[in-house]
Amino acid sequence: xxxxxxxxxxxxxxxxxxxxxxxxxxxxxxxxxxxxxxxxxxxxxxxxxxxxxxxxxxxxxxxxxxxxxxxxxxxxxxxxxxxxxxxxxxxxxxxxxxxxxxxxxxxxxxxxxxxxxxxxxxxxxxxxxxxxxxxxxxxxxxxxxxxxxxxxxxxxxxxxxxxxxxxxxxxxxxxxxxxxxxxxxxxxxxxxxxxxxxxxxxxxxxxxxxxxxxxxxxxxxxxxxxxxxxxxxxxxxxxxxxxxxxxxxxxxxxxxxxxxxxxxxxxxxxxxxxxxxxxxxxxxxxxxxxxxxxxxxxxxxxxxxxxxxxxxxxxxxxxxxxxxxxxxxxxxxxxxxxxxxxxxxxxxxxxxxxx
Numbered sequence: 001x002x003x004x005x006x007x008x009x010x011x012x013x014x015x016x017x018x019x020x021x022x023x024x025x026x027x028x029x030x031x032x033x034x035x036x037x038x039x040x041x042x043x044x045x046x047x048x049x050x051x052x053x054x055x056x057x058x059x060x061x062x063x064x065x066x067x068x069x070x071x072x073x074x075x076x077x078x079x080x081x082x083x084x085x086x087x088x089x090x091x092x093x094x095x096x097x098x099x100x101x102x103x104x105x106x107x108x109x110x111x112x113x114x115x116x117x118x119x120x121x122x123x124x125x126x127x128x129x130x131x132x133x134x135x136x137x138x139x140x141x142x143x144x145x146x147x148x149x150x151x152x153x154x155x156x157x158x159x160x161x162x163x164x165x166x167x168x169x170x171x172x173x174x175x176x177x178x179x180x181x182x183x184x185x186x187x188x189x190x191x192x193x194x195x196x197x198x199x200x201x202x203x204x205x206x207x208x209x210x211x212x213x214x215x216x217x218x219x220x221x222x223x224x225x226x227x228x229x230x231x232x233x234x235x236x237x238x239x240x241x242x243x244x245x246x247x248x249x250x251x252x253x254x255x256x257x258x259x260x261x262x263x264x265x266x267x268x269x270x271x272x273x274x275x276x277x278x279x280x281x282x283x284x285x286x287x288x289x290x291x292x293x294x295x296x297x298x299x300x301x302x303x304x305x306x307x308x309x310x311x312x313x314x315x316x317x318x319x320x321x322x323x324x325x326x327x328x329x330x331x332x333x334x335x336x337x338x339x340x341x342x343x344x345x346x347x348x349x350x351x352x353x354x355x
Contacts (some may be wrong), residue, residue, distance in 0.1 A: 032059070032060055033053055033055050033056070033063045033110070034053070034054050035098070037114070040115035040117065042116075042119060043088050044088075045089070045091070045120060050083055050085055060105070061076070061077060061103045061107075062102075064101040065098070067086075067098060088118055092118065092264070092303070092304070093118050093119070093303050094265025094272060095115055095117050095265060096116040096117070096118065097115060097116070117271070120306065122269060122305070124307055125307070126311060127298070127353055128311045128312075128354045129312055129315055129351040129352065131319075131351055132350045132351060133349075135176060135348040136348070137341050137347050137348040140165075141157045143278075143341055143344075144193075144278065145192040145233070145234060145328070146278065146280075148330050150334070151334045152170055154168065154215075155193075156169075156190050156192065156202055158205065159188070162186050166189060167182060167183045167184070168182050168213065169182075180218055182220060189207070190204060191204055191233070192231065192243070194235050195215045195236075196236040196255050198214070198216065201241060208226055208228060210231065212224065212225070226258070229245050230245050230246050232277050233276065233277050233288065235279035235280050237281050238281075240252040240261050241254075241255050244278075244288065246291070247276070248273055248274040250263070250276065250299070250301075252264075264301070264302075266299050266306050275293075276290065276291075276297070278327050278328055278329055280331055281301075285298050285299060286299040286300075287310075291325065294311070294312045294326055296312060296340075310353065312340070319345060320342060320345065323346070324342060324343035324344050326340065328343075338352070338353070
């Protein structure tokens with residue numbers, strides 16, 4: 001009999017504990033003011049969005065709605081549900097942060113957040129490429145960066161086998177022969193390169209370092225830059241370095257300090273385009289290889305709007321051979337020539353864009 005009583009008491013205790021946890025959990029979710037929508041919000045640029053807020057507590061001193069770091073609206077002692085009409089014409093494309101801050105009469109605060117994604121209002125146009133000329137390319141080169149400076153072709157490679165094969169080289173375009181090179185040891189996996197004001201910049205994949213060289217003789221300067229996260233592609237607009245990191249973001253950096261100047265997101269009318277890889281800046285637009293896809297995105301550097309998608313499926317099917325993905329874009333302004341290649345490809349291709 002005692003055993004049955006003990007079991008009953010134990011079950012009662014466990015039930016009470018579970019009920020208390022459930023009540024506490026339910027209470028913690030029942031915040032004083034909350035967004036009326038459960039999912040993140042997506043809006044086409046230039047359109048208005050109605051942001052509805054549910055008020056579940058009358059003991060509120062104020063409710064603040066913030067967009068990123070700016071206050072959109074403040075409601076003092078709201079007694080019922082409220083809303084804000086958000087105009088998106090002034091907002092950047094891509095991901096923004098909506099933050100709701102509730103201040104109770106005892107000065108305690110509660111916070112809720114949602115992502116707000118602003119999409120482009122225009123669909124990207126489709127372009128294609130025609131091959132004009134073929135050049136020899138070293139099929140041992142795991143191409144990560146391709147660049148022209150003063151008519152000279154440069155190439156930066158990676159090192160998937162971790163054997164010290166990362167290099168920067170001055171390439172003879174007609175033959176693919178290396179005229180001069182500098183290597184990194186096996187602890188570094190080289191990524192994108194660009195040349196600005198006779199200085200060559202080289203990213204690394206996961207070492208969070210950017211090395212700098214004299215572009216003429218490839219002498220490595222003593223200084224180097226640090227950054228957080230991965231390094232993928234690199235180009236420049238004549239003033240800033242522009243870096244990709246495998247996401248939809250393009251990070252503009254000061255070439256003297258490597259500090260972040262601004263960040264844009266590659267955005268279409270349907271969403272963001274991620275895995276942006278090797279980059280080139282051509283006639284005021286950013287051209288970006290999309291990793292693992294036979295596509296090149298043409299991006300507005302001011303807004304992040306993807307204005308065109310270049311289809312390269314036919315070229316990849318014909319020229320990839322035993323190589324890997326399309327990667328490598330370089331524009332020779334002196335010869336008005338655009339060239340592309342891929343990782344371990346045996347051809348460097350001079351191409352013409354067909355709009």
